[in-house]
Amino acid sequence: AQSVSQHNHHVILSEAASLELGCNYSYGGTVNLFWYVQSPGQGLQLLLKYFSGDTLVQGIKGFEAEFKRSQSSFNLRKPSVQWSDTAEYFCAVTGFQKLVFGTGTRLLVSP
Amino acid sequence: DTGVSQDPRHKITKRGQNVTFRCDPISEHNRLYWYRQTLGQGPEFLTYFQNEAQLEKSRLLSDRFSAERPKGSFSTLEIQRTEQGDSAMYLCASRPPMTSGKHNEQFFGPGTRLTVL
Numbered sequence: 001a002q003s004v005s006q007h008n009h010h011v012i013l014s015e016a017a018s019l020e021l022g023c024n025y026s027y028g029g030t031v032n033l034f035w036y037v038q039s040p041g042q043g044l045q046l047l048l049k050y051f052s053g054d055t056l057v058q059g060i061k062g063f064e065a066e067f068k069r070s071q072s073s074f075n076l077r078k079p080s081v082q083w084s085d086t087a088e089y090f091c092a093v094t095g096f097q098k099l100v101f102g103t104g105t106r107l108l109v110s111p
Numbered sequence: 112d113t114g115v116s117q118d119p120r121h122k123i124t125k126r127g128q129n130v131t132f133r134c135d136p137i138s139e140h141n142r143l144y145w146y147r148q149t150l151g152q153g154p155e156f157l158t159y160f161q162n163e164a165q166l167e168k169s170r171l172l173s174d175r176f177s178a179e180r181p182k183g184s185f186s187t188l189e190i191q192r193t194e195q196g197d198s199a200m201y202l203c204a205s206r207p208p209m210t211s212g213k214h215n216e217q218f219f220g221p222g223t224r225l226t227v228l
Contacts, residue, residue, distance in 0.1 A: 004153075032215050043115075043202060044154070044219040051215055090153050097167060098144065099204075099217060101153030 006102035021076040023091030115220035136205030148200040
């Protein structure tokens, strides 16, 4: 069965600090990997995705993620966070149809 | 495109009442998904449609839950005899056909937040 683990449940950073959120997945086949962001009371916005090819993917808002097959990981990074990045971040995996999400990481960026 | 829309955005109901939510996908998206998100958790898959056919249902979808997509466009999710444990955000997503360059992406609506008193 597919599963996703996000080990950082809450992260607090100051503006301009660097960010790395961990994501490990379990899936036996070809995976598609995603990071979504959710602001309070809102739906999910896609930050970036990995299907194949270059293992370092660039997304919106200055985010990037690196796929490491050997570690079954897809960690999200941003070199310098802003107050507006305060939100909840979800890693997700899909084989073909449904998305399987992690429990999320709540990021608070203090000005 | 105008994005995925959901109605209502918020619903407060008393235990035992029936509720129905509506999702309008992005036009020409033939696949539609429903997810449920409880507080502090990630979204969990409930069911999905390809055109009007319901092709997969999660074990989370008890007999009190029913979803339809009668003409392959909008979808409804009905919960009968609501329970307090049904309180959650119900998210809808749509996905373009395989011929699209974005066929692997799901586009989410803003969700319907249900509170059962």
